[in-house]
Amino acid sequence: MNNTTNTYNRRSFLKSSALAGGGLMLSFNWITKASASEKLEAVLADQWSELTGYIKITPDNIIKIYNPNPEFGQNVMTSLPMMVAEELDVDWKNITVEMGYHDNVKLGPQFTGGSNSIRMYWKPLREAGAAARQMLRQAAANAWGVPIEEITTKSGMLHHSNGKSAKYGDMASQAAALPIPKDLKLKAPKDFTIISKSKKNVEGKKLVSGQPLFGMDYYAEGMLIAMIQHPPAFGMKLSSFNATQALKMPGIKDIFSIKLYEDGFEQTGFDTRTFNDLLVVVGKSTWEVMNARKKLSAKWEPAGDIKETINGRGGKKEVIVPGKLETTSAQFELMAEMAKKPAQELRKDGDPESAFKNAATIIERTYNAPFLAHNCMEPMNFFANVSEDKALVAGPVQAPGWIEPTLSKLLNLPPEKIEIQMTRMGGGFGRRAYGQFAFEAALISKKMKAPVKLIYSREDDMTYGIYRPMYTATYRAALDADKNLIGFHVKGGGIPEHPIHANRFPAGAIDNYLAEGWQLPTNITIGAWRAPRSNFNAAAEQSFLDEVAEAMGKDPIQLRLDLLKRAKENPVGKNNDYNPERYAGVLELARNKSGWGKTENSGYSRGIAAYFCHNSYAAHVVDMVTRDGEPYVERVTSAIDCGIVINPDAAINMVQGAVVDGIGNAFYGTLTHKEGVSEQTNFHNYRLIRHNEAPKKIDVHFVQNEIDPTGLGEPPFPPVFGAVANALYKNTGKRYYNQPFTNENNGDI
Template sequence: MSTNQSRRDFFKTTAAAGGGLVLGFSWFSSEAFQPQVVGTAAADAIDFNAYLAISPSGTVTIFSPNPEIGQGIKTAFPIIVAEELDADWEKVKVEQSPLDTKKFERQLTGGSGAIRHSWERLRKAGATARALLIEAAAQQWGVPASECSAQKGMVIHSSGKKIAYGDLAVAASKLPVPKEVKLKATSSFSLIGSRVKGVDNKDILTGKNLFGIDYKRPGMLHAQVQRPPAFGLKLKSFDATEAKKMPGIVNVVSFGNKVAIVGKTNWEVMQARKAVKIEWEKEKDLESSADHDRLFKEMLNGTNVTVQRKDGDVEAAFKNAHKVIEAEYQCPFLPHSPMEPMNFFAHFKGDSIELAGPSQTPEAAQKQIAKMLNIAPEKVTLELTRMGGGFGRRLNTDYAVEAAELSSIIKAPVKVTWTREDDMTGGIYRPAVRYRFKASIDKAGNMTAFMLHGAGLNAGNSTRQDNFPAGAVENLLIQSSDYKSPITTGPWRAPITNFLAYAEQAFLDEVAAAAGKDPVQFRLELLDKAEKSPVGKITYETKRFREVIKLAAEKSGWGKKKKGVSQGFSVYFSHASYVAQVAEMTMAKGKPVLKKVYAAVDCGIVINESSAKNQIYGAIVDGIGHAMYGNLTFKDGAPQQENFNKYRLIRYNEVPDIEAHFVNNGIEPTGLGEPALPPTGGALANAIFKTTGKRLYNQPFADQDGPLG
């Protein structure tokens, strides 16, 4: 059943039961719209941006607009509304909203920014409804509203009288909406900050159709698409004579640089795909990993650079230094590898199109498809399904556009499903990057200069020039180079910082060692300099940075000897949040084994402790797995790792114990889905050095010579 149908059914049910309060609130402002009693005639006329509905039975329905990718947003948004509403969470029903560009703002999942963006407007929406319900109860009792309060779906008078929200819904809907409402003190939160089960947990565990891969429509056809097997090839010709004779096959068509096989079932399409004979021809250079190695050397040694930031005179500082430390780090391309491969449904109807599927950026998909089909954006409807992972891959819209274009060609509803091999070889990878660092220290062990040159393949600016240690050193030079490769790339969980953090934090440990200082103390000293006499612009807050470092050190027992245990430290600021980590390793059978990771996190107010910790655990496991094993190589433009038999993922028995702690500072929420990943590689690499004496400069670590190889 579609979300729109669910909404209509809810309105009809509410109307049949005698009406109720439906409160809309604008995502473009924090003001709530005038509430309306839902009746049969008005049901289809109510137009809200986002809303909560209260039925006479007391059920509160909250529609969540942002795509759910496993980060828990479908639960977190309603928690915020329900907290200010003082709703009984047991009576809250959550529904996923479809794409609606007129009613929703920032209806996307990416950049760990959803909660930060919507925090205040969600709170005001809930608080406005609460104020209306209290006023309705006060008028019914003939008492001042100031004598009434709300708790768990009830309005309570100071005398002890109580009345349920459901019994107040109609009366509350007739009251004028207050222009201003009082929000709760954060210290009085009871739902926010607690452990709340995900609203989809039961449906996931019982196998309900929630994900795009589950999506079905009556009469829907299935399709798979054969794309060029190497980056730099284009379609020359194809012969589908034999494929068209096979059971269930409806059509085989080409569009753009692809060939689509269309049939009645996905299995029949998979079999026929093998029978299609395709000839490709070279369009661009077919790059191999050896070519990329050469390109990196040319960029790092060349003069074609962009200066991203320059403070002081690094050359003079290096010339007069007591010691100069240099290191170079490199990482490969990486696929996103979500457990649910790309898929999308499309039904082109001539002057409109219906879409459904997993997308992190549904509005971008809508606009691109409207432009491609030459129809108005409002003629493109898009129903959002839950996503089985994405990690940035579903920020791109190629697979949705592909389904829409195919439907327009075959004039039928169709669902395009990618195989695992399609998903691994179809592009939009994490860019391959290489970093060259150089730092100088004086006789007292103070860092006097810091230089970074980032070189990337389709990475753009591969640096974060205003991040730490910028601001903490007088002489600083940050520069970048980039090469445009035919290999398609895009955002990958914590873009750029996912590798930059490892390289920077591993290098700072090496500088601290050269300075004869403890790695934690070395960073704290740099932060003291940035706080007392900052040099130029900085994007981070020194106090928050310092607090996560101290918390991680405290919880891990940093500096206290643990028999047979070596510790590695790392800290990073990204997506407006701060995460410090300590990795603990031991030796077993001559190999270093990661046993535990301590994480200290400052993401402001935690909405749902359960989901928050799961995000941290997942990010750390992801960070360990890709730092240790992730590697995508190329030969003549073709990816060499096509499935998980060749692309190594972290295994269950390799996951360490993880302990997460939050800094409780009452600051408004900041990002969380991505910030715990960047520090992980650095903590791991630094722990490996402490355990084995070997510095690691390249990822994946397991491919390096030495105790891990």
Template structure:
């Protein structure tokens, strides 16, 4: 349940500081998790700064310049801007005088520098504020000592401390004195009403570099003597390399060598202790080493490889059959069971049951997978875009049999992550290649490599069943069947858990050769559509208002003592009521059809209303009204971008994302055969954020899952027919138009 912002207690041992910076100054930071090692000291060399968890470090130079180091991977979610804003707010410095730098990884002492789950701001909120407030108090104490007054008599504004006599000292004049003082405890944090930075629109700190093409991304990184690598992987999932002939490839321009890798990965897999983010392949691979990426790509096509067939090379039809068998079978794991669901169905006046289907989906990051590795006898330099840098460093250490202390990993800005870069397969390939050839190498994947040899959202089917007795919803059962399992498993404590007396959630999966994993908004990206579409169907069967059904069910959860429930019924009601009001729900002009959803995931409450029209027999999503309750909004400009992007991404994949397999080979390998939403198809998104003083939660993912449900419900209003399978546009018979028109 929700809690208001608080002033957490941090001990002196949690605070880190040093004044031993070149040129003088103060470097300070906070250990954000008290379970971390207490004897860790921050490094002195700013060129090789290391961090702990979501540690925030501040460098204040003698000239007053403030540099805030952002330790988390930046994948477009805006943490490189928002996290420093939180520190700057409590530090009381002018935002336009703050410099932000990306941090690096220290695998010796620090953990959990991760981008995933929309959790960075949520986990960092208290300690980031504490970092800024404690630093400010140290500087005020230094000024008080110099003036021989009590610190309570001083005021601070924009990095300047002022006393009652009107005298002032800038932070830069105080840093050396502050570094000699005791770290204060129990500092006072600002009240939200006093914020001057938090809650204001701030442009992404990397924006100028992004729009002018300055080096920021993994593909931009270059070192002297670097070569390029392209990897030939098995064309079908489950195959393994038997032999290859690289004679023609080696004769091509720019080709330096053709090698084989994979033996080290196979050995590591045999230990059965590999981290879940590794996604190591059991097959050996052929690698082209060349002077340029283009030359490596071209030579890779000339390699003649023989592949050993797997016992099962899956096709979409096979997967469909296996998932149906799971739904019809009895081999399920029950994640939650309240009451007696079977009894509720047996006594029901009406029993509804529907099955919802979704395909595999690739991630399609704008920047294809890439990484630079420079392995020498003294050190291992790793540079590039990865969401789990510590896991990557640890696995490279195990893969190459090297001490973790030899590894230095730098994070670049990432051209999209969406869960794909949680998995470090491309990092390990780059490391093994560099270790083999003894040169710095940048591994680069083509779009075809990314789409056909990647990690996918698993194909999933949900079977949902509801019991209605005497006009009341008395039973609810949700079954999930997923290829390889749905990543973290279905979340059984989201809505409608707690609102229905007899409630059960079951999951089952079968193991596949196809690599699957997290895809933006894991476990909810498809579930939200299925459940919210089904809730509309329940309302129709009960002959009640769709919005009122949701509000009434949420009312039953208020005051619950069930600590398993993760959502807040009042907050979910709040976003739903505002979405109904702001969208003009029920008052749409003729020819405009609306669909509504209310959903909670990744700690954030969201409601959306989609406005759909039918033009030339085809659905057009005109507008989506989206209301979000994510607590205090750090950067409204960045938050709005996340909301809009999530909605459009959710609509695009729900309507058009079609991906399958034929004998283990993906049916699409580039955008000419894989349909994405077009710019002209993107709707207007009216975004609203509930204003409150609750601790902030995430925004990178929560607006994506509800979007598909809102559109599906609007399409039912428009056509009179329900859609039970994604993508919505996959069936030309449904729309009575040629398939070519659907594909665009």
């Protein structure tokens, strides 16, 4: 059994490291000197250059591996250290894993999101393990007076043919004094003994015994609790408040309003904030603060149009956030109007206009999807202890390096005076890539001159979110008289962004192709939500392809394979950003493993969908039955190509979870507004999939290859929607165009 510890206090940790006397502390410099916002862009663009690893070995042979990346359920606490341990050549069961502290210089990007953890740390962490092993061998060679080439290792031991042997810990202090070697040869996949062998979650025992791992669980002596009363609607702001009654409530320390950002504050792309005027209640305990908040008397007024300065992707720009109080039905109507207007051309191949003009048949379908809340089980929260000259903040955050520069500006403290501790996250799904709650906590602590934990109630979390955008897309296919697909057109729009990835399949597979996009502004805050844009695209496009296949008289898998064959052998256009062979590979694997077309499966309404996003490929066959008069997904067969799988059992868990999440959101997921007010407030009126609605069986199959690993948190998720829609058609005889599918028939499918 592995041990894990949380480095809640970086200073005490560093102190103990030094006290450990002679321990080997190995780190690599994250070479780039880029600013944090440049780093942010670099991570998103996959253009970063080098990463770091971190290993500590004590003389008593305790070997610790630090997980650099925030953990939100994707199991990096286990899988990232596995990659270090593989090259270090140690027994996995003897390793202690510890959550790393925040230091982008030593530990790399430390960013959880975009299905990037494994991919971006794949080489650096193995190199860290290999470098440490080489230094230990060199230390032994020096001590024993033999060439390094003669020193072998096995399971944390150093050996020489003359019979000498030593534990890693025996040589750790000498090894620490050596230069870090470069250009190390790493193991071939066939030689892996830890990678690709299932390992249990290193925090499993702590999780099942209720240990304090999460931000919500953070405790500090003298800590106060804070909550924020936000306006009742997007588009409103605080006018005035009277706290006389609330201040008399037991346990209440203070009630005040502060601004999150001063006028003209330059926001990064991840400084998104819902409301700027914060009405804050601070007290001794959560229940007391909750009760006092109810006694607040506040007046709200229309915020009007707000000008924001955003310096994110695409450079610095002024953005006008419209002040209108928005209603979902009106937003959909506006989107339908916008869809008729000319849009920005994103990609054009051949002559789509002529193809549609000459078509014997045109199929045109429009798909819509609402806002979605992240609904992390752990509501947003953050701890902060800010004083005149330093700040400690701790909590669940996907990218500590992104919040640091903003904290520095807001608190007027240099980054080196700000310590950020990463707690385990009770879900993330993109929500915790935005540090608003950390900034709020820090400003509240500064005002109170006390340690403060800010807590969002479930209602705050749901109605005060940074949501999945609303999307729409109209797909058109042109067929000639022989039912050949001669033209393809997608025009997508959204609030506030369009969903289109113009260079993805079926771009590259059709001679005449046109992709267009448009967008509408909103004051309802939106952001990254598990597989941004793809989570809608895959649903719409994969449903549409199912209809096109039907019109062409083709099997839906065969249509996709035929198109992919074309994309491989004679690709249309440039910049096609998927690999047709790997895409076809998951379709074929899903077809084979699901027994597609076999009579023994004829009792099921079957739907297929596949998608490429975040560098990995996924296909699902959904098997639906009618249960108690309603469609029910009973089984799912999943085929995934994410290259080398680091921790197979955990990877299967992640895919199964993505399938369940996909089914739930396809059927039920929706967040709607009336005059800026969220109509869903908690789990009694925001429906999440429950145990009895999940499939009885989800078989997960991975394409076996030796391709460098890519991510898995997002790629299996988007195609679930399409596969569910296609199975629903088989089950009900009706096509489903509007998410969530339960809405299409007055709440019943």
